[in-house]
Amino acid sequence: MHETPILRVENLCKQYGTGCQECQDKERNSVEKNYCKSCGTVFAVRDISLDLYRGEILGIVGESGSGKSTMMQCLYFDTDITSGAAYINRPGKENENVFELSSQQKRMIRNHDYGMVYQNPVHGLKMNFSSIGNIAEKLIAAGNRNVSDMEATGKRLLTNVHIPLHRMKEEPEKFSGGMQQRVQIAKALSNNPPILFLDEVTTGLDLSVQANVLDLIKKIQRELQISMIVVSHDLAVIRMLADRTIVMLNGEIIEEGLTDQVLEDPQHAYTQQLVYSLL
Template identity: 65%
Template structure:
């Protein structure tokens, strides 16, 4: 049973806009030109996003390019500062504090100890000239580890889990294929045992066979470790395979949300219907 007590994170009325806004676009009834105010030209990358993520749940966020889903993920990982809204994390203090308002040091602590992030482009998640083992050690050191033997053991464990040959653990990711780079990113993100894992378009640009391997790995990790995950994709077929619940975003807003099976079987919004029909 899903209750308030088993929430991993809670996001309330989060927005990210670029511009000064005006009396027109601050009106809840305002009609924007997609995600831009026709009067002052303020761009709303995300607008009034609210959702909960339960312990052990995989939440999918689906939408076309420019829908705001990646901007939302960057705010959740503190890569971008929101314009408005609140963000509470159970692993930090039981969701009592809006973590958006914390100091940079406290946000780094949350990134290092509570959150894991896998970016669409591995360049943002890995140091390409460092070895795979060094990338994992960097994450472990940031979360407080100091014992070299212990860090090596953790690195071996997670590289093995994501099917990176240990004979290549000292190779830099720049020498790996795109699929292998994503798997090293996943190993790094998991290395500090985060209760929440954020995955942003992790299969985009990969060959179909490699996509299948990465998706199966994500499912296996969730089954074994019961990590709460947010999976962002423009592909509803991927969301269908992985996610318990789904939010559909368009022009910076959530236009539909619910249990994934319900959205697939009975989509309400015209855009969601278009997405669903595209995978039938």
């Protein structure tokens, strides 16, 4: 691909602890997995660089604790980074490191450029608001003040994610897990974001519900040409959705490439173990 990425991430790091000379110097090798034996610092995300292109689904796969969800939280400004840079391809702002922006500017990016679907709907929805009220909240945050517009948008999005309109005034706490995820997807899409983050969105759902949610994500991506980063520990999810795949282990990228290539001919011993354990 020769076009400019819609999102470029460079040397992203997130550590818990101050670090010491032992773990800052890679040659001394005091870090076991992602934990420094000398000072107790945990390197949740270490030196991550990636590109996301327009209309692409990028899969991030790895075991629990590999740093993939922490990376998503950093990108969505849910947690502060230790160091690194990220650039969104927006007119006139291509060279702005979004991590260095003010909290108000970061909020603008969350409201206009990003959508987020969390593993646990409690983090993405107000469970005691109506479903359409959740969507309206996101639209208001993005600057919409027209009530009839917001209602029309809310109805259209809920219809698109197969939530019956006679239930639009109901709170998500009364819904099943699969319906909650679908409301979350509708809310995340309400501001037409060019970039959508999906963090383990099918975990904990029944297999038939998982399939419905994945079909919905694929359909949305095809119709709207949204760029997506999909985090999962489930290779079947990544195989179905992702154009390219990154494999993470202990906070670092250990392998990346076209999804078919990574899953059919894994190069790293850990990826081989991951793939062959499913066969």
